[in-house]
Amino acid sequence: MRIDILPTTESIVQAEITGHTAVVFDILRATTTIVTAIAHGCRRVVPVLEAAEAREVAERLAGENIPVLVAGERGGRKIPGFPCGNSPLEYPPEVVGGQTLVLTTSNGTRALNAAAQKARIVLVGSLLNARAVAQEACRLGRNVTMVCAGTQGQFSLEDILGAGMVVLEILEMVEPGWLRLSARQPSALDLTDLAVAALHLAHAYLENPRRAFDHASHGRKLLNMGLAADLDWCASLNTFQVVPVVKNDNGFLSIENG
Amino acid sequence: MRIDILPTTESIVQAEITGHTAVVFDILRATTTIVTAIAHGCRRVVPVLEAAEAREVAERLAGENIPVLVAGERGGRKIPGFPCGNSPLEYPPEVVGGQTLVLTTSNGTRALNAAAQKARIVLVGSLLNARAVAQEACRLGRNVTMVCAGTQGQFSLEDILGAGMVVLEILEMVEPGWLRLSARQPSALDLTDLAVAALHLAHAYLENPRRAFDHASHGRKLLNMGLAADLDWCASLNTFQVVPVVKNDNGFLSIENG
Numbered sequence: 021m022r023i024d025i026l027p028t029t030e031s032i033v034q035a036e037i038t039g040h041t042a043v044v045f046d047i048l049r050a051t052t053t054i055v056t057a058i059a060h061g062c063r064r065v066v067p068v069l070e071a072a073e074a075r076e077v078a079e080r081l082a083g084e085n086i087p088v089l090v091a092g093e094r095g096g097r098k099i100p101g102f103p104c105g106n107s108p109l110e111y112p113p114e115v116v117g118g119q120t121l122v123l124t125t126s127n128g129t130r131a132l133n134a135a136a137q138k139a140r141i142v143l144v145g146s147l148l149n150a151r152a153v154a155q156e157a158c159r160l161g162r163n164v165t166m167v168c169a170g171t172q173g174q175f176s177l178e179d180i181l182g183a184g185m186v187v188l189e190i191l192e193m194v195e196p197g198w199l200r201l202s203a204r205q206p207s208a209l210d211l212t213d214l215a216v217a218a219l220h221l222a223h224a225y226l227e228n229p230r231r232a233f234d235h236a237s238h239g240r241k242l243l244n245m246g247l248a249a250d251l252d253w254c255a256s257l258n259t260f261q262v263v264p265v266v267k268n269d270n271g272f273l274s275i276e277n278g
Numbered sequence: 279m280r281i282d283i284l285p286t287t288e289s290i291v292q293a294e295i296t297g298h299t300a301v302v303f304d305i306l307r308a309t310t311t312i313v314t315a316i317a318h319g320c321r322r323v324v325p326v327l328e329a330a331e332a333r334e335v336a337e338r339l340a341g342e343n344i345p346v347l348v349a350g351e352r353g354g355r356k357i358p359g360f361p362c363g364n365s366p367l368e369y370p371p372e373v374v375g376g377q378t379l380v381l382t383t384s385n386g387t388r389a390l391n392a393a394a395q396k397a398r399i400v401l402v403g404s405l406l407n408a409r410a411v412a413q414e415a416c417r418l419g420r421n422v423t424m425v426c427a428g429t430q431g432q433f434s435l436e437d438i439l440g441a442g443m444v445v446l447e448i449l450e451m452v453e454p455g456w457l458r459l460s461a462r463q464p465s466a467l468d469l470t471d472l473a474v475a476a477l478h479l480a481h482a483y484l485e486n487p488r489r490a491f492d493h494a495s496h497g498r499k500l501l502n503m504g505l506a507a508d509l510d511w512c513a514s515l516n517t518f519q520v521v522p523v524v525k526n527d528n529g530f531l532s533i534e535n536g
Contacts, residue, residue: 027285027433174471175285175471175472175475176471177471177472177474177475180471180475211493212495213432213433213434213435213438213493213494213495213496214433214435216435216493216494217433217435217438217475217479220478220479220482220483221475221478221479223482224478224481224482225478235469235471235474236471236474237470237471238471
């Protein structure tokens, strides 16, 4: 099993990932919010690129009597006029249970759409469900490409950390103790250079993933915006067993529990 | 002081680094070879892009009665017909002392040329002179951009490791103990996300940098080509105090001890 990591949404263009299991990470905060919503009983999440599209899709679904929440974020803030934003804390079970969440964000929904155009199997990753994603990736048995959303086309520490946590969990399943003991590449896995770097990053922050957000450019931005409680939530490792899967549903993407 | 890392030569195009101290890394093996040659008494290294150009420059210098060695590598092997290759072990003091080395390699000389086109101060980095480069970067006091050559446009573990070792050395000078103690960004430095990741990578391999080459795609390729002794040499941390500097000398680049 080969494990690769794409550092930004832009790097998907050149990647050959059709037959792979793709896992998308936008740890702060889109994919964490999606995982939280699904774990809290949300029926499905529809990730769209533009605010206008989010409104249209929400209206269409509401017209079919489907209970819908429409949520959007730009620059870390709720889109003006939108009822909901991109904070995972906005979606406790009593709010999101049974709902369809139509979501547009700056980086994460772009990454989800780009991955779904290239790979048939696309999972949604976060720190909250890293182990569950690792177990599902092993069960599927295909090569794995982790797609990091990044921030405005730049490498994001927290997304590489999230991908690294999944690599770490996979490694612990197939070759326990490797990180401490072996001088060679793990024999059962073929890790690309960025996957090895992400693995060490995950190991460095394993005891305190929250600290990585203090060191990350986007984490510090959100902290300065008063979103410390969001960061605390996004840092909880292996809280949920859900593995949201991206499906193509009559022309728009739909994310449901796999 | 802001510290950034560019993961590949290609990423220089969009970077604003004119007033920065640029440090170029092609750990396996071009910049390690250059550092070794300069430390062993080589008068200067002329990095050129193409084999034909290397021959022309060498002939011109020989015509001026300058003692010259011409060296070239493609795909990890010496270019056919070239007297010297890209192994640092080819350049002990008795071979390279007083010589001008005209060098063309697959990735490293491209990175050096690209960096020299964008930044006024360009240093040559390796594991061998990581501390010396860090000291010089601190003395210069400018923002630092580490330029990793990468391998054929891809992220290279060993180059990020080299850049990370310089970040680690700078951090140990300006804020000792930070890596173990602090929950915040270091106050005296502004590290980008990739610089933080590189720092953790350097910390992970600090006791045994050679092990990183076993985990790196290009390292394993060279190992399979029988170049284990080269890898051992390239992994020696802080062996030399030299800081080679890239200068523009009448239209061609010239690297000399700074």
